[in-house]
Amino acid sequence: MARRGEEGLLRQALGEPVAGNGLLHRRAFLRGGIAFTGGMAALAAGGGGAVAAAVGQSDPIGLDSPPTMTTPGRSFTPYGVPAAAESDVVRTFNVNPIAPGTGTSRTPLHLLNGTITPNGLHFERHHNGVPDIDPATHELIIHGLVDRPLVFTVDALMRYPMESHIRFIECAGNSGAAAGTMPPQNTVQGIHGLLSCAEWTGIPLNVLLDEAGVQAGASWILAEGADAAGMSRSIPLDKAMGDTILALYQNGERIRPEQGYPMRLVVPGFQGNINVKWLRRIKVTDGPTHTRDETSRYSELMPDGTARQFWLEFGPKSVIVQPSFGVNLTGPGYYEISGLAWSGAGRIARVEVSADGGMSWTDAALSEPVQSKALTRFRLPWRWDGQPVVLMSRAVDEKGQVQPTHEAWKAQFAPGQAFMYNGIQNWAIDANGEVSNV
Amino acid sequence: MARRGEEGLLRQALGEPVAGNGLLHRRAFLRGGIAFTGGMAALAAGGGGAVAAAVGQSDPIGLDSPPTMTTPGRSFTPYGVPAAAESDVVRTFNVNPIAPGTGTSRTPLHLLNGTITPNGLHFERHHNGVPDIDPATHELIIHGLVDRPLVFTVDALMRYPMESHIRFIECAGNSGAAAGTMPPQNTVQGIHGLLSCAEWTGIPLNVLLDEAGVQAGASWILAEGADAAGMSRSIPLDKAMGDTILALYQNGERIRPEQGYPMRLVVPGFQGNINVKWLRRIKVTDGPTHTRDETSRYSELMPDGTARQFWLEFGPKSVIVQPSFGVNLTGPGYYEISGLAWSGAGRIARVEVSADGGMSWTDAALSEPVQSKALTRFRLPWRWDGQPVVLMSRAVDEKGQVQPTHEAWKAQFAPGQAFMYNGIQNWAIDANGEVSNV
Numbered sequence: 001m002a003r004r005g006e007e008g009l010l011r012q013a014l015g016e017p018v019a020g021n022g023l024l025h026r027r028a029f030l031r032g033g034i035a036f037t038g039g040m041a042a043l044a045a046g047g048g049g050a051v052a053a054a055v056g057q058s059d060p061i062g063l064d065s066p067p068t069m070t071t072p073g074r075s076f077t078p079y080g081v082p083a084a085a086e087s088d089v090v091r092t093f094n095v096n097p098i099a100p101g102t103g104t105s106r107t108p109l110h111l112l113n114g115t116i117t118p119n120g121l122h123f124e125r126h127h128n129g130v131p132d133i134d135p136a137t138h139e140l141i142i143h144g145l146v147d148r149p150l151v152f153t154v155d156a157l158m159r160y161p162m163e164s165h166i167r168f169i170e171c172a173g174n175s176g177a178a179a180g181t182m183p184p185q186n187t188v189q190g191i192h193g194l195l196s197c198a199e200w201t202g203i204p205l206n207v208l209l210d211e212a213g214v215q216a217g218a219s220w221i222l223a224e225g226a227d228a229a230g231m232s233r234s235i236p237l238d239k240a241m242g243d244t245i246l247a248l249y250q251n252g253e254r255i256r257p258e259q260g261y262p263m264r265l266v267v268p269g270f271q272g273n274i275n276v277k278w279l280r281r282i283k284v285t286d287g288p289t290h291t292r293d294e295t296s297r298y299s300e301l302m303p304d305g306t307a308r309q310f311w312l313e314f315g316p317k318s319v320i321v322q323p324s325f326g327v328n329l330t331g332p333g334y335y336e337i338s339g340l341a342w343s344g345a346g347r348i349a350r351v352e353v354s355a356d357g358g359m360s361w362t363d364a365a366l367s368e369p370v371q372s373k374a375l376t377r378f379r380l381p382w383r384w385d386g387q388p389v390v391l392m393s394r395a396v397d398e399k400g401q402v403q404p405t406h407e408a409w410k411a412q413f414a415p416g417q418a419f420m421y422n423g424i425q426n427w428a429i430d431a432n433g434e435v436s437n438v
Numbered sequence: 439m440a441r442r443g444e445e446g447l448l449r450q451a452l453g454e455p456v457a458g459n460g461l462l463h464r465r466a467f468l469r470g471g472i473a474f475t476g477g478m479a480a481l482a483a484g485g486g487g488a489v490a491a492a493v494g495q496s497d498p499i500g501l502d503s504p505p506t507m508t509t510p511g512r513s514f515t516p517y518g519v520p521a522a523a524e525s526d527v528v529r530t531f532n533v534n535p536i537a538p539g540t541g542t543s544r545t546p547l548h549l550l551n552g553t554i555t556p557n558g559l560h561f562e563r564h565h566n567g568v569p570d571i572d573p574a575t576h577e578l579i580i581h582g583l584v585d586r587p588l589v590f591t592v593d594a595l596m597r598y599p600m601e602s603h604i605r606f607i608e609c610a611g612n613s614g615a616a617a618g619t620m621p622p623q624n625t626v627q628g629i630h631g632l633l634s635c636a637e638w639t640g641i642p643l644n645v646l647l648d649e650a651g652v653q654a655g656a657s658w659i660l661a662e663g664a665d666a667a668g669m670s671r672s673i674p675l676d677k678a679m680g681d682t683i684l685a686l687y688q689n690g691e692r693i694r695p696e697q698g699y700p701m702r703l704v705v706p707g708f709q710g711n712i713n714v715k716w717l718r719r720i721k722v723t724d725g726p727t728h729t730r731d732e733t734s735r736y737s738e739l740m741p742d743g744t745a746r747q748f749w750l751e752f753g754p755k756s757v758i759v760q761p762s763f764g765v766n767l768t769g770p771g772y773y774e775i776s777g778l779a780w781s782g783a784g785r786i787a788r789v790e791v792s793a794d795g796g797m798s799w800t801d802a803a804l805s806e807p808v809q810s811k812a813l814t815r816f817r818l819p820w821r822w823d824g825q826p827v828v829l830m831s832r833a834v835d836e837k838g839q840v841q842p843t844h845e846a847w848k849a850q851f852a853p854g855q856a857f858m859y860n861g862i863q864n865w866a867i868d869a870n871g872e873v874s875n876v
Contacts, residue, residue, distance in 0.1 A: 063579065065668070066718070072666045073567025075538040076696075078528035079558040082517070083699045085573050086692050090516035100513040113687040114602040114639040119556055120517040121691065129511025135523050141501065161774045164552040164805045164815055201552040228510045230503070249551040251689065253559065254524050258514075261521045280504070336599045367602045369807045377602055 020356030021389045023337075024381040026365035091121060092189060101129020101228070104171065106193030109340065110321050115166070115367065115375045117196035119251050124258045125171050125194065127229030127293070131278055135262040138226070140246070144283035147213030154248075154262050157203060163245060164201040165268070166374040168342045170194060170314060172271040172298045176418035178425065179410070183437035187326045191437075192319050192425075195342075197375035200266045202247035205240050205282075214241075214284055222289045223265055226280035233274045233298075234288035234310070235267060243268050243373075246279065268373035269344030270312045271298055271420070301414040314344030316403045317422035318351050318378070318395035329433030332386035337364070341376045343397035350396045351378040357390035357426070364393070384429075390438060391427045458794030459827045461775075462819040464803035529559060530627060539567020539666070542609065544631025547778065548759050553604070553805065553813045555634035557689050562696045563609050563632065565667030565731070569716055573700040576664070578684070582721035585651030592686075592700050595641060601683060602639040603706070604812040606780045608632060608752060610709040610736045614856035616863065617848070621875035625764040629875075630757050630863075633780075635813035638704045640685035643678055643720075652679075652722055660727045661703055664718040671712045671736075672726035672748070673705060681706050681811075684717065706811035707782030708750045709736055709858070739852040752782030754841045755860035756789050756816070756833035767871030770824035775802070779814045781835035788834045789816040795828035795864070802831070822867075828876060829865045 018025045082089065089111045095103035105124040107117055117123075124130075135154045143149040171194035177184040178191055187193075209221075214237070221240045224232040235244070247255060247266045255261045260277030267274045273293060288294070288310060300308045318341035323329055341348045347370050352361040364378035378393070395403045406423035428438040456463045520527065527549045533541035543562040545555055555561075562568075573592045581587040609632035615622040616629055625631075647659075652675070659678045662670040673682070685693060685704045693699045698715030705712045711731060726732070726748060738746040756779035761767055779786045785808050790799040802816035816831070833841045844861035866876040 063581075063719070066576075066664055068569035068571055068664050068716070069666055069668055071569075072537070072539045073564065073569040074695075075567060076529070076531045076533055076541065076543040076562055076564070078530075078543075079520070080529075080560070080694050080696055081558065082691060083573075083693075083695050084570075085699075089691060091514070091518075092516075093514045095514055099510070101510045103514065105514040105516075112690040113600060114637045114690045116554065116637045116689045118689050118691045120519065120558075122518070124514055126511065126514070129513060131506035131509075131511040132522075133506055135521075138504075143501075155768075159771075159773055161817065161819055162551060162776070199552045199554045226504055226506050228507055230507055251554045251556050252550040252552045253520060253527060253556045255521075256518050257512075257521050258518055261523075278506070281501070330593075333597075335597055338600070369809065371807065379599065381599055 017383070019354065019360040019362035021387070022383040022385055023353060023355050023362050024383060026363055026380055028381045089121070091123065092193070099128070101126050104194055106189050107196045108189045109193055109195065110188040110324050110327050113338065113377070115197055115340070115377050116251065117198055119198065119253065119256050119259070122196040122198060122250070122256070122259055123171065123194045125272060126227070126258070127231050128227055130258045131227045132257065133226060133262060133278055138262055138280070140263065140279060141281045142208060142212045142284070143281070144222075144285055145215040145218040146209075146284050147215060148211070150208070150212050152208070157246070157248065157263070160203040160207060162201055162203055162248075164199055165245070166197065166199045166371050167266055167268045168195060168197040168373060168375045169266070169272050169275050170342070172273065172419045175421040178406070178423060179418035179421040183426070185325065185437055188319055188321045188324045194272065198251045200245065200247040201249035202245040202263070202266065205244040205246050205265070206242075208246065209241060209284070212284070217286050218284045220285045220288050222283040222285055222291070223274070223276040223279060224281040225260070225276050226278040231273060231276060231293055232289070232291045233276060233294055234285070234291065235270075235274055237284070239267060239270065269314055271314070273298065274312060298419060300419050301417045303414050305414065311420060314342070314420065315422045316343040316345070316348070316395040316397040316401045317341065318393040318403060319425045320353070320391055320393050320427060323391070323429060323435050324427055325435050325437055328435050329384060329429060331433065332384050335382050335384055337380045337382045337391065339378055339393050341378055341393070341395040342374065343395065343401065344373060345397050345399045345401060346372045347398040348376040348395055349398045351376075352394045353380050354392045355382065355389050358392055361394070386431060388431055389429050391429065392424050394424055455821070457792065457798040457800035459825070460821040460823055461791060461793050461800050462821060464801055464818055466819045527559070529561065530631070537566070539564050542632055544627050545634045546627045547631055547633065548626040548762050548765050551776065551815075553635055553778070553815050554689065555636055557636065557691065557694050557697070560634040560636060560688070560694070560697055561609065561632045563710060564665070564696070565669050566665055568696045569665045570695065571664060571700060571716055576700055576718070578701065578717060579719045580646060580650045580722070581719070582660075582723055583653040583656040584722050585653060586649070588646070588650050590646070595684070595686065595701070598641040599645060600639055600641055600686075602637055603683070604635060604637045604809050605704055605706045606633060606635040606811060606813045607704070607710050607713050608780070610711065610857045612710075613859040616844070616861065617856035617859040621864070623763065623875055626757055626759045626762045632710065636688045637690065638683065638685040639687035640683040640701070640704065643682040643684055643703070644680075646684065647679060647722070650722070655724050656722045658723045658726050660721040660723055660729070661712070661714040661717060662719040663698075663714050664716040669711060669714060669731055670727070670729045671714060671732055672723070672729065673708070673712055675722070677705060677708065707752055709752070711736065712750060736857060738857050739855045741852050743852065749858060752780070752858065753860045754781040754783070754786070754833040754835040754839045755779065756831040756841060757863045758791070758829055758831050758865060761829070761867065761873050762865055763873050763875055766873055767822060767867060769871065770822050773820050773822055775818045775820045775829065777816055777831050779816055779831070779833040780812065781833065781839065782811060783835050783837045783839060784810045785836040786814040786833055787836045789814075790832045791818050792830045793820065793827050796830055799832065824869060826869055827867050829867065830862050832862055
């Protein structure tokens with residue numbers, strides 16, 4: 001029996017490469033694909049080191065029962081937790097030591113797969129900690145340029161019409177370390193981990209704004225949280241009346257405290273902190289309010305010394321997470337290159353991958369259904385020959401926007417500006433399979 | 439300022455009803471819908487009891503800061519948990535007292551929204567408890583009618599090509615209480631809670647079977663778990679080679695222990711325990727194995743006294759969860775009727791709702807994108823006039839199969855047979871807004 005160890009796994013190719021350094025066609029493994037039938041026999045023939053043992057001998061292939069089959073297991077739990085062996089799959093912190101509610105925690109994207117972020121691992125960005133809000137007393141106020149100022153209890157909101165959408169949320173400061181002059185030697189979690197994706201369910205904000213009656217002359221709203229930072233941002237009225245929802249549920253259950261319990265805005269594709277958590281107040285206004293949170297931060301210094309404000313929508317972006325820094329290769333042979341792509345402008349249209357530092361590219365497969373303003377998983381089969389390579393991915397969104405190189409991105413701004421970074425991420429792999437950021 | 443309390447909320451109609459007892463058109467709230475503009479003014483006019491207060495007075499609408507805005511909040515956590523106020527949103531158990539690893543736990547579907555089940559709340563069905571499996575030593579064996587028997591470590595499997603799909607899993611015994619002669623007075627969790635939905639990521643099983651080389655004459659596989667029940671089921675080979683995956687991730691993170699860590703089968707649309715957890719062995723066979731788990735249970739007694747075996751695929755099914763038993767109405771006026779629909783045969787094509795016990799029906803809106811063999815959320819606006827009503831929902835799948843009435847379902851089987859129940863769920867609402875099962 002062939003034992004499928006890491007060493008000998010899938011050493012042979014699945015059809016001919018379609019781009020430099022062993023990138024295979026994205027459909028090489030697809031059911032019914034032309035490369036499939038011929039490919040698998042080659043894979044098996046090039047497989048593990050052990051020789052196949054005859055079935056029927058005394059447990060040559062481990063047919064004897066493992067201990068777990070002879071000892072009753074554990075009972076039931078009201079609310080489950082991950083396996084103890086996965087205790088390294090946690091958020092990591094960057095916290096102000098004299099203000100422990102100020103900072104960030106990051107999603108371990110390099111250890112996840114698929115597109116959904118489990119609620120316990122959704123990234124956090126707090127400006128003065130997580131408030132404990134009593135849903136029985138919390139109220140949402142809508143006032144300003146409206147015909148009928150309104151106050152909503154949580155119970156009242158639960159009767160309103162709702163929608164569900166899978167959306168990414170990303171901090172405007174995500175990947176900021178990659179905007180510097182030296183590529184940070186850190187994991188995807190450490191560099192790009194202020195990014196998560198969930199199914200959000202809530203009330204279309206336009207239903208509530210229409211009930212209040214938006215007056216002529218209104219053009220923006222102010223959204224304010226009930227946290228100790230009074231975190232507040234301005235949002236263009238057309239976005240607030242568009243795909244913005246007042247979210248009450250995250251991946252099926254009520255929103256977690258650190259995500260805004262009992263309610264937050266979800267403003268798809270816009271800077272993370274515009275998705276205001278612990279929402280308590282919306283004021284309809286005739287222009288942006290220029291709050292502290294959009295003047296002291298989350299605006300971009302330009303080459304001429306001015307600051308660009310209200311550049312709210314993320315451009316197209318992608319990152320390969322397998323392999324990546326800390327997720328090394330264990331020897332030549334077959335691998336699946338896998339990563340995430342997203343855009344604030346809508347759906348991802350394509351993701352191209354290069355294994356030769358950008359000289360040749362081929363399209364990755366996108367996990368269907370590709371959803372608007374959601375993380376999209378891309379995958380590409382690859383046969384690594386053991387030689388040093390540089391892997392890159394490049395996202396294109398449905399509006400035709402193309403993810404820029406690091407250099408092209410940098411040229412837009414003053415030195416040191418690091419918000420809204422979406423440059424291409426390059427991973428170098430050496431002959432030992434170790435991955436570094438270049 | 440109008441205060442939006444439960445009492446007076448949305449008392450007026452959104453356009454004219456389209457079916458009996460106040461069911462409104464599913465697009466009544468849609469952006470740009472014809473009923474929308476006219477409807478909202480009426481809603482607001484019929485709103486809360488409090489008179490609107492002038493904005494600008496000393497906090498007439500609660501603009502003063504709540505205490506959470508003046509006290510720093512809590513710091514960061516590696517792995518988050520739900521809000522303390524949501525402590526009733528948990529799985530409930532039905533466990534054998536002398537064998538505490540044998541039984542079920544149920545998803546609180548009546549307290550959730552959207553379509554995803556958070557991992558901590560996915561239902562459980564264990565036959566002898568949850569094993570603690572070491573991923574470093576666990577192996578998957580493929581043997582039987584194959585050219586090359588194979589053994590896979592978890593590390594080896596992590597290099598294989600993967601797919602991600604949102605799929606429901608339902609226990610064959612789910613809703614069994616509703617198959618009796620008396621409608622059970624219990625929540626959706628208590629009646630239908632052996633049902634959950636997640637994004638599963640793993641390896642197409644046909645990739646692994648093709649690598650082993652399925653021999654001529656093979657027609658089924660046996661799948662066996664590493665738990666203390668040795669839970670094992672037979673699966674037709676065409677299903678195993680079809681959309682079945684060997685799942686390693688659930689909603690992004692590695693599968694939880696109670697869901698089969700480190701790996702389980704996901705066999706979309708088929709009976710729950712065929713999605714074998716803690717998978718350790720697949721044997722390719724020339725027919726079903728007739729294991730204990732498919733002869734003593736999970737087969738159906740027919741009117742002529744024979745047992746039907748291997749009726750594996752769920753029919754179309756739906757249930758209204760808001761309102762439902764325990765989720766009562768708080769007074770006449772506007773509500774959103776919301777529920778879940780699913781089918782083992784593919785996508786849900788439509789869900790019809792009746793508020794007059796089945797005399798008239800109208801289509802609910804389906805939350806897009808509708809995905810194959812996944813929970814689909816349906817929603818319908820409704821104006822309740824305070825009179826007694828009976829709510830029903832009826833699912834139709836893309837194959838044209840229609841969810842049967844309770845009576846039509848019962849007529850197929852011997853008395854007492856309760857597996858694979860998918861009859862229509864009727865909820866009666868009395869003049870006090872209390873919901874009962876009829």
